[in-house]
Amino acid sequence: MSRQTATLDVEKIRKDFPILKRKVNGYPLVYFDNAATSQTPQQVIDTISDYYSNYNANIHRGVHALSQEATDRYEQARETVRQHFNAAKAHEIIFTSGTTHGINLIANGFSSELREGDEVLVSAMEHHSNIVPWQMLCERTGAKLKVIPMDLKGELLISELEKLISEKTKMVFVNHVSNALGTVNPIKKIIDKAHEFGAAVLVDGAQAAPHIKADVQALDVDFYVVSAHKMCGPTGVGMLYGKEEWLEKLPPYQGGGEMIATVTFEKTTYAGLPHKFEAGTPNICGGIAFAAALDYMNAIGFENIAAYEQELLHYATNKLKEIDGMVIYGEAAEKTSVISFNIDGLHPYDIGTLLDKMGIAVRTGHHCAQPIMDFFNIPGTVRASFSFYNTFEEIDRFIEAVKKAKMMLQ
Known part of the structure; x- marks a missing residue:
């Protein structure tokens, strides 16, 4: 899916981040682990x-x-x-x-x-x-x-x-x-x-x-x-x-x-x-x-960043909910561009490992928040977190990769 936002020229922004040009396991990198560490623009380097x-x-x-x-x-x-x-x-x-x-x-x-x-x-x-x-x-x-x-x-x-x-x-x-x-x-x-x-x-x-x-x-x-x-x-x-x-x-x-x-x-x-x-x-x-x-x-502007990231969040959330067995944890009325999820019967680590094989970086585990995982009675989640340099096309790749991982693990 190609989408131009009114607030950000995302393709121009992506050129500021050298790491986004690299490949992982033969695939263009999709970096959805921003809640752990964001990437660094050339200006900061x-x-x-x-x-x-x-x-x-x-x-x-x-x-x-x-x-x-x-x-x-x-x-x-x-x-x-x-x-x-x-x-x-x-x-x-x-x-x-x-x-x-x-x-x-x-x-x-x-x-x-x-x-x-x-x-x-x-x-x-x-x-x-x-x-x-x-x-x-x-x-x-x-x-x-x-x-x-x-x-x-x-x-x-x-x-x-x-x-x-x-x-x-x-x-x-x-x-x-x-x-x-x-x-x-x-x-x-x-x-x-x-x-x-x-x-x-x-x-x-x-x-x-x-x-x-x-x-x-x-x-x-x-x-x-x-x-x-x-x-x-x-x-x-x-x-x-x-x-x-x-x-x-x-x-x-x-x-x-x-x-x-x-x-x-x-x-x-x-x-x-x-x-x-x-x-x-x-x-x-x-x-x-x-x-x-x-x-x-x-x-870039924090209001612009927040508005765009909310678009990414809603798009990815709706797409993930179309997958059978999908469970999303944390659907607060106000949230940032983070989605923690599991698929019934599958371990989050296995999903994350297969996504990495397809060039997609997500976080798996309890995210140093074990009491939250205990509250939901789960060992951990897959966490996808989006930044202003991510794209809707990357989310589409991510969704297809999750579906593929689900098919391979079931």
């Missing part, structure tokens, strides 16, 4: 090459030209990230190695905020990275972990949140978008309810950031974390947004160079924000490339 070719140096420490240039570019990148997420101040943006790093940084800091009997709320649809750090925190502090349940549509039961939350609640953690189901959670409603009880809120924006341009001030969220590699940037870099008052209050996560003001053997004092949380040599190139990726996506 060139930014990485330019850094290592022309001004590779450590930052904040040197008086020489390369160091000053690298420092300027890195701090310009921080400002780009600030503008994108509409943080009030640049020092509220902490560069991290990714979403998991940001979550652990806050969980570690809250060790000094929690007491025995306090409570932490998480949702039932969290990634393991959003569960394990809080379990560890509760074990250290004696706080109790409580879970906001979900329904069979893959939507959180907000009425249950209202029963769970209390004056004992000190932190509420929820993902903006479920990585396994694509559900867009009502985070503004959750944030407002948490704040009524004086609880802080950390939102995992890793799966939302490629599709939704979050405004952290409008949301009034206390902490927001993302990874660059979900949104056309490099791996190993991300950002933590935190309200200034919280970041000032929490202790450093790591000790080392850059995060200090003074060091003696008797006492160390810490640097101000953001350096207090950026110990050691950072991923300088990664931060600069992250900003280049944001510039690239903003030039």
